Amino acid sequence: GESVGLHLPTLSVQEGDNSIINCAYSNSASDYFIWYKQESGKGPQFIIDIRSNMDKRQGQRVTVLLNKTVKHLSLQIAATQPGDSAVYFCAGSTGANNLFFGTGTRLTVIP
């Protein structure tokens, strides 16, 4: 079956450093990916998405990199701030099929 997961359940970074959160997927035909941020007790917040015809996409302080060869994507957060502390998870889909969601990485920013 299709799966999308994350490499590490937790990640701690110093305030001001860059954060890299990783995600792997199993289906080489997956062609659409999304990153979400979820704070405790709240709904997920859309961060950025990317299609498989792209290798990189940038947003405000975030960059998503897609490596289709090894079926891996990453979310990079520049100059991490305390407000970035949350659970981050990726989701992917193949064609018009439903999204598969990963389990999440909890990012803790150390002041």
Added chain:
Amino acid sequence: DGGITQSPKYLFRKEGQNVTLSCEQNLNHDAMYWYRQDPGQGLRLIYYSQIVNDFQKGDIAEGYSVSREKKESFPLTVTSAQKNPTAFYLCASSIETNEKLFFGSGTQLSVL
């Protein structure tokens, strides 16, 4: 102020009782979804709807029912047939199906 509104934020269900979770959106999105979130697991799709008066089962539809009588509303009923209903329920909507979903703030359902 556009967005997705879920209510209530907390809900308690007694044994054998059906409960309904509300989801309203004013984003004019065609597609709406219900997901269940359990600790340590990824979101799992319960039901989704691409258009008014139509909906499809997701991966874990058993024990749940939905309706889509209006574009703005997609209520979820957790029936007594759902034996393990305790979870955080999330409603979402999107312009295109399965792309760039926007989520509500969730409803925590617990069993008394």
